[in-house]
Amino acid sequence: MMQRYRIAVIPGDGIGQEVVPAGVEVLQAAGERLAAYALDLVWFDWGCDYYLRHGRMMPADGLEILRDFDAIYFGACGFPTVPDHISLGGLRLAICQGFDQYVCLRPARLLAGVASPLAGKRPGDIDIVVVRENTEGLYAGAGGRTHRGLPIEVATQIQVFTRVGVERIIRYAFDLARRRPRRHVTSATKANACPYTLGLWDELFAQVAGAYPDVTTDVQLVDSLAARCVNKPESLDVIVADNLFGDILSDITGALVGSLGLAPSANIDPERRYPSMFEPVHGSAPDIAGRGIANPIAAIWSGAMMLEFLGQEPAAGAILRAIEETLREGAVRTPDLGGQATTRQMAAAVLAHLPI
Numbered sequence: 001m002m003q004r005y006r007i008a009v010i011p012g013d014g015i016g017q018e019v020v021p022a023g024v025e026v027l028q029a030a031g032e033r034l035a036a037y038a039l040d041l042v043w044f045d046w047g048c049d050y051y052l053r054h055g056r057m058m059p060a061d062g063l064e065i066l067r068d069f070d071a072i073y074f075g076a077c078g079f080p081t082v083p084d085h086i087s088l089g090g091l092r093l094a095i096c097q098g099f100d101q102y103v104c105l106r107p108a109r110l111l112a113g114v115a116s117p118l119a120g121k122r123p124g125d126i127d128i129v130v131v132r133e134n135t136e137g138l139y140a141g142a143g144g145r146t147h148r149g150l151p152i153e154v155a156t157q158i159q160v161f162t163r164v165g166v167e168r169i170i171r172y173a174f175d176l177a178r179r180r181p182r183r184h185v186t187s188a189t190k191a192n193a194c195p196y197t198l199g200l201w202d203e204l205f206a207q208v209a210g211a212y213p214d215v216t217t218d219v220q221l222v223d224s225l226a227a228r229c230v231n232k233p234e235s236l237d238v239i240v241a242d243n244l245f246g247d248i249l250s251d252i253t254g255a256l257v258g259s260l261g262l263a264p265s266a267n268i269d270p271e272r273r274y275p276s277m278f279e280p281v282h283g284s285a286p287d288i289a290g291r292g293i294a295n296p297i298a299a300i301w302s303g304a305m306m307l308e309f310l311g312q313e314p315a316a317g318a319i320l321r322a323i324e325e326t327l328r329e330g331a332v333r334t335p336d337l338g339g340q341a342t343t344r345q346m347a348a349a350v351l352a353h354l355p356i
Contacts, residue, residue, distance in 0.1 A: 003037045005310055008069040008275070012047040012091065014284025015294035015343075016075020022296035022347035023073070026322075026354070027303045030315045033355050037312055042069070048079040048087055057082075057090030063098045071306050072277035075299065076284035089141070092279075097135050099274035101267035102165065103172050104132035104246060105305070106281060108253035108263060113327040114337065116256055118230065126233045128253045129180075131173040132246025134267055136165045137197075139243045161197040161242070166204045172270060173240035174212045180237060183215045188222045188241035188249060201242065222249070229253055254281050259336040261295025264302035266309065278306040288335075295334040296347045297323055322353035 011020040024041065031037040044065075046058040057077070059065065066072060072095065078087040095101070110116050110126040118126075140160035147153045170187070177185045187205045191198035202219065209217050220228065222245045228235065229252045241249055254263030263281035280298030288294055301323060308316035326332060332349040333339025341349075 005070040006040045008072045009043045011075040012077045013079040014289035019296040019299035020075040023299035023303045026300045048082040069275045074279035078284045101269050102135045103268040104134040105266045106130040106250035108257045110257045111327050113330045114258035128236045130250040131240045133169040133242050136160045137243030159197045170208045177215045177238040182237040184237040186239045187219045188245045261336040266305045278302040292342045295336050322350045325353040326350050
């Protein structure tokens with residue numbers, strides 16, 4: 001009997017409403033053509049428009065609504081109509097933290113047919129995965145503002161690092177590195193300036209590394225690591241970082257492989273207690289929203305990561321190969337890749353490369 005999966009679809013804001021339907025079309029086609037699975041989709045209109053109508057980014061019982069789904073397929077959150085801290089905290093962060101999706105996995109791989117902004121880089125030269133801690137750090141929500149509007153106003157944003165949280169994300173990065181050819185983990189730190197939080201991070205990284213003698217390691221201050229991403233990306237394999245550093249570094253690595261329109265991600269609960277969430281890295285891109293020109297490949301690739309997580313590796317592989325063939329041929333390119341194709345045309349090109 002064909003496997004069925006119940007998927008919550010949240011296009012969200014801006015170009016999320018354009019790339020997610022394109023991704024869904026590819027995901028459904030792959031399941032049908034390979035006779036491997038079927039998706040029972042439930043669509044939710046949560047996001048900034050929902051906030052303007054209801055004063056919330058999602059219903060008060062949103063997590064309970066999502067709890068029994070097999071996975072969440074997400075577009076983007078944020079639009080100029082709603083302050084960013086409300087849109088992010090009220091939807092994406094609420095889901096990631098509420099479901100303890102403590103791993104944010106962000107691969108960046110330079111593919112054939114795509115030019116890196118770095119001169120002379122070839123396919124295979126850049127193949128990096130950023131493993132970002134996804135529930136703690138500066139995004140944990142600890143802090144506040146007092147004496148608002150007065151000359152003595154004070155604002156604090158507190159880094160929250162727990163032993164459990166740090167150790168489990170570092171261990172995940174090592175387990176991932178063991179499955180990759182180079183078996184190398186780079187830790188992003190700033191313990192010279194943050195000796196308490198990043199000091200704990202460095203101590204636990206060293207402890208975990210001792211249990212993985214088959215994985216090589218290095219530790220680098222995040223500012224010089226950002227420069228290394230640009231100057232010598234081929235030296236990097238798996239990067240493990242806290243929430244803030246991982247967010248920034250994954251945007252850098254995404255840009256290095258040609259476009260954030262090619263950058264997928266997964267927000268994972270590895271213990272599978274709750275549904276995991278899969279989304280493109282690029283955000284809502286209000287400047288091009290509604291024009292139908294957003295690159296859907298990051299959303300499609302994120303969907304392939306969802307299928308892999310659900311145990312549908314052959315279908316995930318077929319979608320990734322279709323993406324690679326589409327980009328290698330270069331006949332269809334959205335504006336971020338130097339072309340004039342629409343979102344629909346790019347998705348159709350990927351569909352055309354799926355097995356019949």
